[in-house]
Amino acid sequence: MRFLEKTPSAKAPPERFTGDVWVDTITEAQAPSRLRAAMVRFAPGARTAWHRHAVGQTLHVTEGIGLVQSRGGEVLVMRPGDTVHTPPGEWHWHGAAPDHFMTHLALSDRTGDPAVPDVEWGEHVSEAEYEHEGNSSEA
Template sequence: MRYKIKYFLPVVIATIIACRQDQKAAHTPAPIFPKGEKNTNENFVGEVWVKSLVDADSVNETAVGNVTFAPGARSKWHLHPAGQIVLATAGVGYYQEKGKSKMILRKGDVVKCPPNLPHWHGASADSTFVQLAITGREKGPTVWLDAVPDSVYLAK
């Protein structure tokens, strides 16, 4: 009997652990939209992935992109001549307009960025952040400004 318990007990424990890990994986929601390609331009600090979901054209001048920020990643200060809407879909992020305090964004939060107002957005220091960026292009392209220094990014 001791012989059977000696070999049977580790199998039972391993099975229980495997089942618990499967349960955790089942509760991790899949991303809504594809992560996209890693950004290679100079408009962001840190690792950022962008997937264009809707390209602006002559019929609909609104672009929609899925943007994934690694922890600590952020955009430069920038503005949109026609404004922008940010829909937070996962993680924890930040949004700040020039002259105002930084806002914390979580899944389900919505921000309306006014036209021509410098702002930045990105992930918190310890969480990935995913957003949908809805940007009107009818009044011109995004205007990129200076990088957001750590002193601003880390400020409370």
């Protein structure tokens, strides 16, 4: 057993996120494990771009109010204690509500195959898509 080294908080890259987002890596996959875990903090209105995970992703909200949407689905509201799973290959985005910060644990697996990307990133979520959250429902 050993303590893992803490990495500094990192600003999320603007080509993959809209708004102010910070990531604290908890663990990167260490063979034979493929688990990746991070604490992600979103300022009000901040969000990911559309993306999909080859092996799926699980989000666990620890504070604030967040939004999550699968492509073509309703925007769902996430609150502290909520856990949301997106299956492998499902395009989705997630982030903070317009007037609240939101923090979640992001849990995902690496594919284990260097030829298959763990995450595929798409276009940014438009303001119209994000503002559609007024038609959202509870997770």
